[in-house]
Amino acid sequence: MKSKKSITEFLxxxxxxxxxxxxxxxxxxxxxxEKKISRYSYVYMPDEKAEKVYFMxxxxxxxxxxxxxxxxxxxxxxxxxxxxxELCLVGEQKRLDFAQAMNNxxxxxxxxxxxxxxxxxxxxxxxxxxxxxxxxxxxSAERRLESMVLKDARSRIIEFLKESVRQYGQRIGYEMLIxxxxxxxxxxxxxxxxxxxxxxxxxxxxKSNLIYFNRRSILIRDMGNLA
Numbered sequence: 001m002k003s004k005k006s007i008t009e010f011l012x013x014x015x016x017x018x019x020x021x022x023x024x025x026x027x028x029x030x031x032x033x034e035k036k037i038s039r040y041s042y043v044y045m046p047d048e049k050a051e052k053v054y055f056m057x058x059x060x061x062x063x064x065x066x067x068x069x070x071x072x073x074x075x076x077x078x079x080x081x082x083x084x085x086e087l088c089l090v091g092e093q094k095r096l097d098f099a100q101a102m103n104n105x106x107x108x109x110x111x112x113x114x115x116x117x118x119x120x121x122x123x124x125x126x127x128x129x130x131x132x133x134x135x136x137x138x139x140s141a142e143r144r145l146e147s148m149v150l151k152d153a154r155s156r157i158i159e160f161l162k163e164s165v166r167q168y169g170q171r172i173g174y175e176m177l178i179x180x181x182x183x184x185x186x187x188x189x190x191x192x193x194x195x196x197x198x199x200x201x202x203x204x205x206x207k208s209n210l211i212y213f214n215r216r217s218i219l220i221r222d223m224g225n226l227a
Contacts, residue, residue, distance in 0.1 A: 007034055007109065010057055014081060016133060019125045028119075032111040043085070043099035043108065050088035050095050053113050056080050059106030060181045064189070065097050074189040075141065077102070077182065079168045083133055088113045089120070090134065103181040140167075148192050156191040157201045158226055161211070165220055176220040 008029060011017050017025060034057065037043065043054060043061060056078050063084060064074040075097060078084050084099060120127040140163070147159045161178070169176040182190075184198045191198070202218075205211045210226050212219040220226060 005057070007032065010055075010109070014055065014083075016083070016126065016129045019123065019129060020119070024119060024123070028111065028115065031115050032109045034107060035110055036105060036107050037101050038106070039101050039104050041101050041106075043101070044095050045098050046095050048095045050085065050092045051113055052085055052110050053083065053088065053116055054085045054099070055109045055111075056082045056084070057107040057109060059104075059108075060102040061099050061106060061108070062102055062186070063097050063099050072189050073192075074186060075144075076137070077180070077186075077190070085113075086130075086134055086137075089117060089130070102186075144190075153191070153193040153197045154201050156193060157187065157198060158205075160187065160191050161218065161220060161226065162223070164218075165223065169220070172219070176223060178218045178220070179216065180218065181216065 005013075011025070011029060011032070017028060020028065032055075035043075044050075044052075046065065058080060061078045061082075061084065062074050063076045063078065064072055066072055078099075085095075087096075116130070120130060143159075143163065147156050151159065164178045164180070165176045169178055171177075184202070185195045187193075187198045188195045202211065202213055205226070206213065210220070210222050212221065
């Protein structure tokens with residue numbers, strides 16, 4: 001579905017920009033550019049200069065890297081209203097990861113990191129909100145790392161489902177819906193498992209009537225018993 005929101009409407013929904021006065025908000029609005037890319041295209045690649053910060057407007061983007069043997073490792077999946085590329089605000093000079101579109105008509109806003117850095121110096125509350133957003137991302141990465149080390153493959157996949165619900169789930173009655181553009185191989189790359197294991201676990205949860213899934217969504221029927 002195409003997003004019909006204007007750039008102004010979109011920015012006003014992001015808590016980070018809600019603390020700005022009219023003059024500073026107008027500066028942000030004038031400085032940002034809306035971009036559109038198709039599936040498999042890259043927003044940025046490793047070793048590119050880290051000079052921009054991005055905000056997802058429509059679609060899904062994955063942040064990842066490749067191991068020495070060429071295996072893709074997905075660090076996070078970003079949904080609308082997410083900020084990404086923000087590590088350049090805390091010292092990253094060249095990109096360590098890639099950011100790749102996962103579906104067609106991915107739209108995002110791009111702005112110079114220098115503008116956000118200036119606003120951080122000017123507004124204490126803006127700085128706090130920005131660091132809070134970065135902190136939330138780091139805490140999510142920490143939980144995933146802990147899961148990879150301490151939990152078995154089935155538990156990691158279930159934890160991925162629960163984390164997805166916490167971040168992006170939509171309540172449908174007593175159930176929770178996760179809309180996505182992930183393949184089962186993507187889920188395997190996120191959870192450090194194999195595609196075959198993901199298929200087996202999802203089918204087992206479906207047989208137990210705990211979830212229902214298709215190519216574009218996962219419906220969590222019973223969060224309390226999802227184990």
